[in-house]
Amino acid sequence: MKRELHEISKPEYYNKLFSTRCIVSGKGTQPYYVPFQIEIQCASTKCEGKCGYGEAKIIELKAEDEAILMFIDIPSFRISRVLANVFKISCPLFTHKLVQMQVIERIFISQLIGKDKNKWGFSRVAYYIGHDIETNTTYEINGYTTVDPSSQMVTYVITSLRKLQSDIDIFSLSSAIVKRLKKFQTKSTDETKMFAELRSLYTSYAHNVTKIYGDNRFLLHLSVDLAFHSVLSFDFSNERVYKGWVDAMIIGDPRCGKGYVAERLSQYYGVGEVIGADNASYAGLVGGLQQIQKHWIISWGKIPINDKGLLIIDEASEIRHEDWSKLSRVRSEGIAEVTKIQAQMTNARTRLLFIANPPYRTVSNYSYGIQALSDIVKTPEDIARFDYVCVVAHDEVPIKTINEAKSLLPSIYVRQAEKDLITWTWSRRSDQIKFTKEAVNEIYKQSIHLAEVFDYSIPLIQGENVRIKLSKLAICFASRFFSSCDNYEKILVKEEHVRCATLFFMLLYKSESNGYFIYSQLFRSSSGEVATKSLHAIEIYFRTYNNRHEIYTFLMMTNTITVNDMAEFLGKSKDLAIEIISRLLRNGCIMKKRSGYVKVPFFTTWLKHKIQERMKQL
Numbered sequence: 360m361k362r363e364l365h366e367i368s369k370p371e372y373y374n375k376l377f378s379t380r381c382i383v384s385g386k387g388t389q390p391y392y393v394p395f396q397i398e399i400q401c402a403s404t405k406c407e408g409k410c411g412y413g414e415a416k417i418i419e420l421k422a423e424d425e426a427i428l429m430f431i432d433i434p435s436f437r438i439s440r441v442l443a444n445v446f447k448i449s450c451p452l453f454t455h456k457l458v459q460m461q462v463i464e465r466i467f468i469s470q471l472i473g474k475d476k477n478k479w480g481f482s483r484v485a486y487y488i489g490h491d492i493e494t495n496t497t498y499e500i501n502g503y504t505t506v507d508p509s510s511q512m513v514t515y516v517i518t519s520l521r522k523l524q525s526d527i528d529i530f531s532l533s534s535a536i537v538k539r540l541k542k543f544q545t546k547s548t549d550e551t552k553m554f555a556e557l558r559s560l561y562t563s564y565a566h567n568v569t570k571i572y573g574d575n576r577f578l579l580h581l582s583v584d585l586a587f588h589s590v591l592s593f594d595f596s597n598e599r600v601y602k603g604w605v606d607a608m609i610i611g612d613p614r615c616g617k618g619y620v621a622e623r624l625s626q627y628y629g630v631g632e633v634i635g636a637d638n639a640s641y642a643g644l645v646g647g648l649q650q651i652q653k654h655w656i657i658s659w660g661k662i663p664i665n666d667k668g669l670l671i672i673d674e675a676s677e678i679r680h681e682d683w684s685k686l687s688r689v690r691s692e693g694i695a696e697v698t699k700i701q702a703q704m705t706n707a708r709t710r711l712l713f714i715a716n717p718p719y720r721t722v723s724n725y726s727y728g729i730q731a732l733s734d735i736v737k738t739p740e741d742i743a744r745f746d747y748v749c750v751v752a753h754d755e756v757p758i759k760t761i762n763e764a765k766s767l768l769p770s771i772y773v774r775q776a777e778k779d780l781i782t783w784t785w786s787r788r789s790d791q792i793k794f795t796k797e798a799v800n801e802i803y804k805q806s807i808h809l810a811e812v813f814d815y816s817i818p819l820i821q822g823e824n825v826r827i828k829l830s831k832l833a834i835c836f837a838s839r840f841f842s843s844c845d846n847y848e849k850i851l852v853k854e855e856h857v858r859c860a861t862l863f864f865m866l867l868y869k870s871e872s873n874g875y876f877i878y879s880q881l882f883r884s885s886s887g888e889v890a891t892k893s894l895h896a897i898e899i900y901f902r903t904y905n906n907r908h909e910i911y912t913f914l915m916m917t918n919t920i921t922v923n924d925m926a927e928f929l930g931k932s933k934d935l936a937i938e939i940i941s942r943l944l945r946n947g948c949i950m951k952k953r954s955g956y957v958k959v960p961f962f963t964t965w966l967k968h969k970i971q972e973r974m975k976q977l
């Protein structure tokens with residue numbers, strides 16, 4: 360009978376046959392040999408064959424017999440006694456010869472992605488009678504529920520199985536699907552008009568699906584949605600990009616709605632999986648060894664289990680610093696690897712959306728919100744792997760707007776169409792993604808532009824690889840608007856999609872909560888003469904203060920500088936604080952932000968230097 364995996368441990372299924380779909384998420388480090396055909400012969404002088412084995416006889420231990428589990432984890436000298444027990448051999452003395460053996464693998468089975476996740480989010484131990492089983496693979500399994508004879512725990516014996524193809528593997532374009540998908544097409548070739556269309560779409564999703572409102576949440580919705588529309592690999596300008604899928608991060612204040620947007624869009628589209636901090640270890644994300652009653656099982660984590668799909672990792676700030684560097688291979692090559700006891704590898708080409716809180720409580724505690732990123736992920740190489748990072752502050756949308764109950768809006772596309780669009784995108788092979796000549800030229804042109812605008816000291820946009828990030832995002836926009844050619848079989852990336860991708864980067868990094876743009880501007884303009892001049896003037900100015908080291912300490916410690924805080928810290932009048940701030944401002948060392956003043960990077964560097972000098976003197 361066809362069953363869901365979570366049903367088959369109910370008491371009524373004991374020793375009943377079942378058939379279900381599952382993922383084989385892990386297997387033991389070593390399989391077992393247990394007898395299959397055994398030759399039994401009476402050897403007792405008292406019995407003289409009354410037991411029925413006077414003549415040698417071959418008996419078989421079948422997969423369908425639950426007693427098969429009694430033959431694992433036992434020493435060889437016990438086999439004879441277990442045989443007597445299982446086959447009810449009454450003879451006091453008999454010999455046995457193992458004619459043929461069979462293989463049993465101890466495996467982990469887990470529920471399929473995207474279905475009733477809450478009912479059975481974990482994996483269970485089962486035994487497969489056979490040797491040809493692959494991990495991180497989806498199967499239809501047939502077997503029965505039984506108990507582990509050594510512990511009485513519920514387990515499953517799998518007698519036969521069949522590899523399953525996913526919705527993506529079997530996707531084919533019917534005229535009905537094409538008709539639905541054509542609704543996503545647009546006549547606009549102007550990126551601002553195309554963004555306006557997306558804006559109306561996400562407004563409808565805010566009302567109907569995510570319940571996270573406000574104009575400023577547009578970029579949050581777009582950042583989440585684009586990840587759903589990325590492809591596995593593609594060719595760009597005679598270069599194979601093996602990692603075509605999006606790997607992005609959203610940093611946001613607690614309760615800003617970042618998790619909801621991701622989780623609810625994933626539910627609405629019916630694809631992707633959301634995990635929290637309890638899975639944020641390396642073993643939970645990539646894989647590791649688990650000990651089940653003294654037995655080692657290598658089991659795969661959530662990233663490989665979602666191969667070719669999408670994984671939302673909530674509470675990514677819980678990922679330990681050393682684990683980020685261990686994630687390098689899976690994030691750069693899409694290969695998961697466990698090397699303990701024995702090495703195993705599997706595919707992990709998984710779209711990744713990391714969602715994190717700023718380590719120092721709120722985004723506004725940082726001069727530039729994007730700086731929170733380097734507190735979550737330490738090394739520049741690991742930061743550079745993000746295709747984009749969206750930063751959302753709590754105060755961007757008035758609390759009132761968030762709490763207002765909103766009516767539902769008419770939906771723009773039917774839900775099935777959105778699902779079809781994603782399946783179409785996910786099933787495109789690299790030879791089914793085509794860039795027009797104009798698009799390629801535009802990518803080169805915009806790459807130079809972006810590399811000039813943004814500073815690589817935050818390595819999100821770097822001259823050497825920005826073209827890859829840009830082409831990846833351009834594909835996402837082409838997919839979003841169902842831009843296609845060759846009878847809808849190929850994604851066609853045009854110039855306007857590249858301009859959309861550029862606009863996306865600009866809007867994302869120009870947003871006040873993000874600050875990557877303004878940070879870059881200050882860092883760039885300050886290089887050279889201007890900075891030297893300002894710092895020289897400031898150096899002379901501070902010489903008149905006996906307590907200048909206290910002032911330096913205050914300025915260094917404080918991300919957002921205010922007159923009151925400075926006066927309090929120094930124990931001096933507000934007038935003095937105003938005087939210092941005014942001088943710093945005129946020399947371009949600080950700049951005004953909503954809640955106070957923030958330091959520009961060259962001034963921070965200078966301060967650090969001053970403080971280090973002082974430490975040496977003390």
Ligand SMILES: [Zn+2]
Nearest residue numbers: 401406410450
């Ligand atoms: Zn006998």
